[in-house]
Amino acid sequence: MTPACQSFPAETPAAGAGLQLPASPAQAPARSQALAERIERYWTRRSAGFGQVRRSEIAGDKWEAWRGEILPWLPKPREGRTLAVLDVGTGPGFFAVLLACETGCEATGIDLSEGMLREARALARETGCQARFLHMDAEALDFEDGTFDAVLVRNLTWTLQRPAQAYREWCRVLRPGGVLLNFDADYGAVDFTEMAKAEGAHAHAGIAQDLLQEGEDIRRLLPLSAEPRPQWDVQALARAGFASVALDQNISSRVFRVRDDAYNPVPMFALRAVK
Numbered sequence: 001m002t003p004a005c006q007s008f009p010a011e012t013p014a015a016g017a018g019l020q021l022p023a024s025p026a027q028a029p030a031r032s033q034a035l036a037e038r039i040e041r042y043w044t045r046r047s048a049g050f051g052q053v054r055r056s057e058i059a060g061d062k063w064e065a066w067r068g069e070i071l072p073w074l075p076k077p078r079e080g081r082t083l084a085v086l087d088v089g090t091g092p093g094f095f096a097v098l099l100a101c102e103t104g105c106e107a108t109g110i111d112l113s114e115g116m117l118r119e120a121r122a123l124a125r126e127t128g129c130q131a132r133f134l135h136m137d138a139e140a141l142d143f144e145d146g147t148f149d150a151v152l153v154r155n156l157t158w159t160l161q162r163p164a165q166a167y168r169e170w171c172r173v174l175r176p177g178g179v180l181l182n183f184d185a186d187y188g189a190v191d192f193t194e195m196a197k198a199e200g201a202h203a204h205a206g207i208a209q210d211l212l213q214e215g216e217d218i219r220r221l222l223p224l225s226a227e228p229r230p231q232w233d234v235q236a237l238a239r240a241g242f243a244s245v246a247l248d249q250n251i252s253s254r255v256f257r258v259r260d261d262a263y264n265p266v267p268m269f270a271l272r273a274v275k
Contacts, residue, residue: 008073008246008272031139031161035221039159040112042214046207047092047115053203054092054123056261065255066095067102073272074103075149075179082106086148088138088170089156093120093131099152100129108148110136139166146175153182157233158224167233167240171275180242180273182233183251185266188225192216195265202263230269242273 043050057063077083083105087096090109097120100107109131111117120133136142139162151170160166170180192215196204219225224232230247237245248270256263 008248008270035161035218036112036137039218042211042218043091043111043113043159044115045211047113047119049207050116051092051119051123053262054094054119055126057094058127060260060262061258062255062262063098065257066098069183069251069255069270070095070099070152070181071102073179073181075177077105077149083150084108084148085150085152086110086143086173088141088151088153088166089159090120090133091116091154093123093133095152095154096120096131096133097123097127097129100124100131101127107131109133110138110141112137139169141169141173143173145172146178147173149175149178151178151180153180153184155184155187157182157184158187158229159222161223163224164236164239167236171237171241171273174275176275178275180237180271180275182271182273183268184230184233184271185264185268186229187266188219188222188227188229190266192219198265200259200263201261202259202265203261204265205261230271233271237271237273240273242275244274246272248272 074083074085083103085096085099085105085107087093087099087107087109090096090111093109096107096109099105109120111120111133112135114135117133117135124131124133138156139160151174153170157163157166174180193212196207196212198204230249234245234247249267251270252264252268255268
């Protein structure tokens with residue numbers, strides 16, 4: 001039985017909704033290859049730890065919690081077709097594995113970190129779920145237009161150099177009527193070295209100080225660290241071509257009821273955008 005989850009507010013049409021959108025730039029800002037490589041190295045160094053956190057999620061209450069937050073909002077599969085779902089920034093593959101196990105969908109996870117992909121493939125083997133995992137840039141997807149029925153994202157958007165470009169890409173690979181579910185937090189507004197000091201069990205505890213400092217140094221270079229969120233995201237999704245956008249800022253109260261090793265001390269929000 002699917003756990004009860006709080007409904008998103010009524011979806012707001014992305015066009016004509018009274019949003020004060022900034023002028024659209026002539027082109028996406030340049031991407032720093034050096035910074036991209038630095039980010040990839042950072043997350044690869046953290047991949048084993050993230051793999052353990054995701055296993056803790058499966059062993060605890062988070063599998064059922066996330067199941068209840070995702071399944072009710074997926075589109076219905078087209079007649080005679082299996083639902084095709086893309087997990088962008090899959091990390092150790094939790095969402096891709098969950099969707100493959102629970103729905104039998106064609107689940108694809110992508111990530112820029114080979115370390116994270118190794119963890120994802122291991123998790124799929126351990127759970128016996130069929131999901132494929134590919135090395136790919138979230139801002140430049142190697143898929144044709146309209147490939148997927150749904151795109152899922154967790155804790156990724158804030159890490160991107162060109163998040164507006166990523167939103168356009170995620171919209172592009174969705175079929176008409178397809179759904180984007182993006183779960184994130186305003187990580188740009190917190191100091192990583194201070195966040196790790198939060199009392200009680202949480203996902204950021206026990207991380208080596210040099211890794212914390214590297215994460216903090218990278219955070220300060222990322223564009224979304226200087227933007228108000230999730231307000232920025234609602235506007236960016238409208239510009240990316242989505243027909244409607246809904247925002248839920250109460251997700252943490254439902255997913256993180258238990259203070260365990262997978263607990264996130266930074267309040268999360270959820271965005272549901274329909275193409």
